[in-house]
Amino acid sequence: MLDRLEFTTTKKDGHIIIEIRGEMDVYNSFELKNLMEELSQSGSTKFILKMGALSYIDSSGLGALINQQMRLQKSGGEMFLVSLSDQVRSVLELTKMHSFFKISGSENEALSASSAA
Numbered sequence: 001m002l003d004r005l006e007f008t009t010t011k012k013d014g015h016i017i018i019e020i021r022g023e024m025d026v027y028n029s030f031e032l033k034n035l036m037e038e039l040s041q042s043g044s045t046k047f048i049l050k051m052g053a054l055s056y057i058d059s060s061g062l063g064a065l066i067n068q069q070m071r072l073q074k075s076g077g078e079m080f081l082v083s084l085s086d087q088v089r090s091v092l093e094l095t096k097m098h099s100f101f102k103i104s105g106s107e108n109e110a111l112s113a114s115s116a117a
Contacts, residue, residue, distance in 0.1 A: 005031050009039070013111050015046040021053040024061030032064050037071075045077030048110045052083035057091055069101060078102065080110035 005028040008019040016039050024032065036047060047068075057065075065081070072079050080102045084092070092098040104110040 004028065007031070007035055009035070012107075015048050015111060015114065016044045017048045017050060017107060019050040019053065023056035024054060024064070025056065025058045026060040029058075029060040029064040032061075033068065036068050040071075040075070040077070045072065045075065046114060047072070047077070047079045048107055049079065049081050050083050050107060051081055051088050052085055054085050054088050057088050062091060062095065062097065066097070066100070078114060080104050080114065082107055082110050 004022050005024055006021045010017045018035065020032070039047075069079050082104045083106060084103065089098075092101065092103075102110070102113070104113060
């Protein structure tokens with residue numbers, strides 16, 4: 001089991017796609033914040049976070065996602081969460097945060113929803 005946090009970043013149709021693997025917790029959730037803010041400083045405003053390989057998220061990880069969502073909303077950007085692992089989906093539903101985020105089943109669904117907006 002991967003207990004650290006790893007990212008793979010690609011670009012497609014004007015979106016930054018970040019695949020997140022491992023566990024996001026109090027010890028490493030700042031890494032996502034740092035990555036997204038660095039990419040935003042380079043002009044990126046549209047993000048898709050692929051979360052199928054994220055095996056664990058705690059309240060700190062959830063807080064990092066919430067902060068990024070709020071930051072992007074204020075600046076006219078957007079963020080989609082896609083391919084949620086069962087654990088991440090459960091946390092979002094239990095905390096009632098699933099309605100706060102834009103959630104899509106796949107990367108292509110998120111790209112379609114973004115271009116339709």
